[in-house]
Amino acid sequence: GQQVMQIPQYQHVQEGEDFTTYCNSSTTLSNIQWYKQRPGGHPVFLIQLVKSGEVKKQKRLTFQFGEAKKNSSLHITATQTTDVGTYFCAGSSGTYKYIFGTGTRLKVLA
Amino acid sequence: KAGVTQTPRYLIKTRGQQVTLSCSPISGHRSVSWYQQTPGQGLQFLFEYFSETQRNKGNFPGRFSGRQFSNSRSEMNVSTLELGDSALYLCASSPGQGATGYTFGSGTRLTVV
Numbered sequence: 001g002q003q004v005m006q007i008p009q010y011q012h013v014q015e016g017e018d019f020t021t022y023c024n025s026s027t028t029l030s031n032i033q034w035y036k037q038r039p040g041g042h043p044v045f046l047i048q049l050v051k052s053g054e055v056k057k058q059k060r061l062t063f064q065f066g067e068a069k070k071n072s073s074l075h076i077t078a079t080q081t082t083d084v085g086t087y088f089c090a091g092s093s094g095t096y097k098y099i100f101g102t103g104t105r106l107k108v109l110a
Numbered sequence: 111k112a113g114v115t116q117t118p119r120y121l122i123k124t125r126g127q128q129v130t131l132s133c134s135p136i137s138g139h140r141s142v143s144w145y146q147q148t149p150g151q152g153l154q155f156l157f158e159y160f161s162e163t164q165r166n167k168g169n170f171p172g173r174f175s176g177r178q179f180s181n182s183r184s185e186m187n188v189s190t191l192e193l194g195d196s197a198l199y200l201c202a203s204s205p206g207q208g209a210t211g212y213t214f215g216s217g218t219r220l221t222v223v
Binding site: 102 | 158160211
């Protein structure tokens with residue numbers, strides 16, 4: 001079945017450093033979503049990418065969808081302590097069934 | 111605008127018992143998905159309902175079942191509970207048509223002893 005892997009599993013950065021998490025699907029996706037889950041909280045939707053090669057920005061966050069629609073990345077510029085949490089990608093093959101990636105836990109050291 | 115409401119927030123059950131969890135989606139949302147979250151397995155897809163029909167199903171045993179009512183509220187049931195069923199169960203809703211993000215509830219923390 002469809003699998004979605006994320007790397008790295010954990011990342012510790014100093015405040016102000018950049019951070020990137022990568023998402024890879026075993027199958028071609030129709031779209032991919034990104035979520036953030038704060039410690040003790042629930043996933044919160046960040047963005048959705050649909051088009052091959054698409055790049056979207058939200059302030060310090062940059063999201064990319066690969067040309068083959070099998071991979072994606074989230075890049076945070078100049079991390080802040082408020083960026084702490086686990087970032088998940090979730091991919092769908094077009095059936096409204098979203099398979100979540102394994103997640104990348106980000107810790108930001110002040 | 112009210113968010114996704116899950117009840118109860120916490121639950122402790124004994125092995126062999128059954129449990130029913132409830133989810134009220136955002137008003138107007140017709141799609142409800144359920145996920146199991148554990149530290150070791152991450153977020154695992156259980157099933158998705160749209161307009162009272164199960165549209166997608168994950169790879170969980172038949173002990174896990176769900177349903178959706180005409181007002182889009184959804185329930186999931188787990189029968190013959192096992193220790194490994196201890197997890198955070200998350201419900202998420204979306205309009206259900208087109209590609210949009212899901213809004214998650216705060217979850218039900220189930221502990222099986």
